[in-house]
Amino acid sequence: MNIVNEMSVSFPSKSCNESFARSIVAAFVMNLDPTVNELSDIKTAVSEAVTNCIVHGYRKSGGTIYIKGRITDNNKLTIRIRDKGCGIDDVEKAMEPLFTTAPEEERAGLGFAVMQSFCDRVRVKSEPGKGTTVTLEKTFGTQNDR
């Protein structure tokens, strides 16, 4: 698979950067001529992943969020969202729908469920004390609503 385009960006874990993050990913995928639904799907998934970095990864002290994007010539987008925060003790548990460690902040516990529903594949790598990397994969042009 040949790489068509790549990007990387980093920004501080401020909640105002949630909209910044999904907007740059949306701009990055524009070359793939996404449908309205595809665009909305990837923006939502990125928003969930970045919010997790802010609300959970960097809960105690702020830090930097790193996003890397890659588009390959099979119209596949890969987005990697990484923090160097507290990490996740039990990834399987964290990915269960409705499980949350931040109910007082009105988190619904749907972050990973939304990412999985709105992307083709979601991978999570985490090490307590070291941080978390979420990789989202989505192939564009497969929907029939173009």
Add this chain to the structure above:
Amino acid sequence: MLRTEYKNNILTAYIDGEIDHDSAAKIRARIDGAAQSLKPKLLNLDFSAVSFMDSSGVGLVMGRYRQMKLIGGALRVVNVPDRLYRIFAMSGLEALGVLR
């Protein structure tokens, strides 16, 4: 971001734009401020002008559901655009009977 209207014991909050973790905190504070002082019998959350929503929107609705229970009122979520419905469907909120 938000406009509210109050008449006949009904508080309606017209949410405008994008709902994420950042904006939800501000929307929540404004709605709760109005609900605490007016003590409406019914709170309507109108989603017709919401252009984007992640799961923070679900948290916003669940939180307002609890708030309204505390002050003895009810909650309704109205005019949810089709494209936002998928997240609500995942949340189990349909079982609360608040979505119209």
